[in-house]
Amino acid sequence: MFRYLIRRILWAIFLFLVITFVTFVIFFMAPNNPARAMCGGDQAGPVCLKTATEKLGLDKPLPVQYGLFLKRLVWEHSLGTSYATSQSINETIKQAAPVTASLVFGGAVCWMIIGLSVGIFSALRPRSLIDRAAMVFVLIGVSAHPVWIGLIFSYVFGVRLHITPIANYANFFGAPPDSGLPGGPVQWAYHMILPWMTFAILFAALYVRMIRANVMETLNEDYVRTARAKGAPEQRILFSHVLRNALLPVVTMLGMDIGVALGGAIFTEYVYQLPGLGRTSVIAIQAEDLATLEGVVVFATIAILFFNLIVDLLYAWIDPRIRLS
């Protein structure tokens, strides 16, 4: 187990270096001039551009900039300051990460609830009306783009029916005083309902399909027949013998998908104007703000590697075959 951990961590460090460096290279390959953003945009004056370029360190060669970035990260635990807004990127991430976490984990809970209930039910009653309806849902879910779903949801439930807010984020711990903005756990959940649903649909669809297939397959396993032969009631068979085995691959998928989901969060955050990591990175790209983009990439990489590690450990815990080998 210890060696396994060490190997995972070394691999994580390697991946981390590759990913951050690639981000750097891509950024410098693209023609852009981040100094422009500090000097008023399209028609920035030459004097201002020169000062800004020096201030941002953009006049240094790429490897030096990358080296400085690593040094600052390792020694000062700092991701630096944004090219565009001068804000500390640690601060930016600290503000954005909880939003994305709300979205991703809340969304994951939603898609797991939908995936498990519909998937299991469909597997137990294949070809039933509900099963067929579920398969139509799967088809729509995997085909529809989250931006489209988001706009439709926002229009129908927000603009038309006034059931939910159209957009925006409400801070879980309360809004800034005197801001007139919503805040607190209730408002937070109320504002997150549509984003969660939008975010969850794609994955819910995939998980319904996967869980349905896994459960159906597991139902045909010999040990399930053994359990029946023992005289176990169906419910007990389902929970004690089928689900635990059927959900093993789901756990692995969940770990990987949390990472994929971070990417998907961009769209949902975009539609619902959630100030999370996805929107932060879109803004950073638009503002040619490499520093912030690197910050998000670094954070996301660490988060994904961390979750994969957690999932690996979790998997080892629930699957004795892995634990002991």
Place this chain on the structure above:
Amino acid sequence: MRRRLWLSVAMLVTGASLLVASSFASAAGNAGALKKGGIWKYGTTGASVQVDPQLAYITTAWWLEYATAAKLYNYPDKSGPAGSKLVPEVASHFTVTNGGKKYTFFIRKGFRFSDGSPVTANSFKYAINRTANHDLASPGAQFITDPTGTNIVGAKAVNDGNGTNVSGVQVKGNRLVVNLTKGDGTFMAKITMPFFQATSTKLPLDKEVVNVNGNNMPAAGPYYMSRNDVNQLTSLRQNKYWKPGPGRTRPRNLTGIDVQWNLNEQTAFQQTKDNQLDEGPLPAAEVQGVASQYGVNKTRFFTKPVNCTGYLPMNTANNLFGKNLQLRQAVNYAISRPPYVQQAGPYAGQPWTHLFNPGVPGWRNVTLYKKNLTKAKQLASGHMKDGKITVYYRSSGSTNPNQAQIVRQDLINLGFSSGNITMKGFSGGNIYDAMGKRGNDADIGVSMGWCSDYPDPYDWINILLYGPSIQDENNVNYSYFNNPRWNKRMENAAKLVGPKRLKVYGQMDIDIMKKAAPMAIERTYNNRYFFSDRVNPKGLVYQGIYQDWSIPAMALK
């Protein structure tokens, strides 16, 4: 989107100086009783701006600064010409001595920062020290360290990193003394830029204030910034120590304004429609519907001309258009202006054929080129060189690429074979970097243009077409037009004042576009605004200096 396309701050200053010299308007508040109170919720698709007064720079940043800043002199919250006349604010008056090199401002009592501390002459000295500071890297430094323009004694040294105190600025009791290295008529306009507002010493001398919460960035104007969460929320609230009195004549209706940044265009539009935002983005596809539903400039939909002109610069430094007046004129005759403008949606502007739009003093209402393909082909015939043309265009969004396609088709109609047209796309503002580099391979640029925040023709002709100012990079003379005869005419015109100046420039605009045609003018521009039902249209005052609605004048129903 509040963000303007092109902007030249240097020109704002030059232009302003002319008006400063001409007259000072009497101070007057906003007439009529408007409802007090309420928070104006503004949503924008733009990224948040720097809010530190010495770093905030143009567009939305200055729109906010104009609500929070208390300056020595200021522009009234009025639309039209009345809005561009300087009036005393914190300074009751000033004197100029020492041959135009020494300005002395007399500071009033009664102005206070939002944290209660008084505004003194020192508050302005601190603003100049911060602007000049080397580490802070303020974009305002260039305006007080210009050896050929405004140059405050000692500012250059501080900007170079030698010391932190600008020696040419002295405080004597209630007097602020500013010494210049030489006399400069534009000084008053420059000192009115938001960089030089009364600045609290709570702001660190050499560190930018980024996040604002409470009163860590006090301001002395009618409002102050109570909160700034980067890329999320920026809030202005009333400065409770600002009460009407001498110099404090600006209106103030709203309790405050909340700016939400980086919103999704479609969603934020819906929110504005639904009165959840008071002012929001207006997607191009929605303009027509909104205009017919609410009318134009009546209740919720407003369109205001912007002092901008859109054109295709033709690079006279390269083979194709260099010494090739016939082809440049041919392009002017060949391009399809109405569909080009229509790409930006309804009310976005109108087709135009010369540089001066109706916002530029001295402009004349003429049409120089009517589309005439036969004539264009005649002109082009024998002047197509090798028949190859390189087109730079902007690839972001949908308007720009569509405009590029229209121009491409125009070029094909003119006689360029489609295989010989090389299209190069640039995202964001990169086209300006590329075309601003001397020696670039562009023959013609699409979706480019120029805006001026201050109405003076110098800004247009001399800045865009004066040959000797061409340098290695960051040029704005994208045509690389450098003709000794025209250069001379520009130099002479710049020396003129009064009506003659405008008359000469007006004629030069027409002559140069007809006889030299260094660019093909396409269009003028309008800004389009969409408001909620809560907005009181009577409170909408369009301020020509920063070309946006005055925040202190705004009111809700």
Place this chain on the structure above:
Amino acid sequence: MALLEVKDLRTSFKTEDGIVKAVDGVSFTVEKGQTLGIVGESGSGKSVTCLTIMGLNAKRTTMSSGEALWKGKDLLRAKSSELRKIRGDEMSMIFQDPMTSLNPVHTIGKQLVEAVQLHRDVTVRVAKARALELLKAVGIPKAEGRIDDYPHQFSGGMRQRVMIAMALINDPDLLIADEPTTALDVTTQAQILNLMKRLQEDFGSAIIMITHDLGVVAETADDVVVMYAAKVVEHAKVHDLFNRPQHPYTWGLMGSLPRLETDTERLVQIPGQPPSLLRPPSGCRFHPRCPYVMGVCRTTEPKLLATERDPSHLQACHLDQETKDREANKLIESTMAEVG
């Protein structure tokens, strides 16, 4: 009263291609403490017969008729709750592949305890003690130390022992063993069969031994049912079957028995493939593979009838008795398969 009396059992499955009659009119009886062998190739319906009796076929796609009287009670018409009470308690089953028949995520102890607790209202402690007792009985070495191990920590033979322990843990009246040794190597096969024999003596359970291997039947069974293509083709006491086999298919099976004095596994293979049960052959279902095929075989289905000599020896073949005796004797001489 017989322990289990199966009468005219028929089971068919709905499939994408049509209806498959997997069991077509099977009857037999199992007496207390006796062993019945059911022999046949894969797909002959022998496993389905037992799964039908146990009620373990997928309900949605299966149709069954006939009777399976368990202590006089018809299992085919019993409620699923009643069936569940019988399954694993009075009647239990072990399966062919011990590698997949145990749940990989639970310890064997847990699975054994579950088997007890499903039918007995006892504490985990008591159930675990019983489990340990059974594990010792089936010959798991150091059972105390292994009860909390997972299935993958056991070898195939050991897992089958665990399966047997699980099947016997509630002291059932009938144990159905579906090819219990097929997946195991030869040495282990013998050990498992010996174990089952010993346990049958200790526990007194009746056994239905499903196998394709006549050798296994010869060693364990009292009665033998030979199935071919969903039907019973021969049914006899084990001694009778091996001394006077009456059906060409049985001859084929016997011919494929491993001979003691040679290393070759299979002496004679029955040529051809078992028929599709979607569209079974007309007449005698064995006729396409039968070396003695006659015209009547192609058209008329032979009835399962008692031989003239012995009313308890049933067979379904059109051949005349003389030919049958002659061929049977030839076969027995040549294989020298002396069983009794």
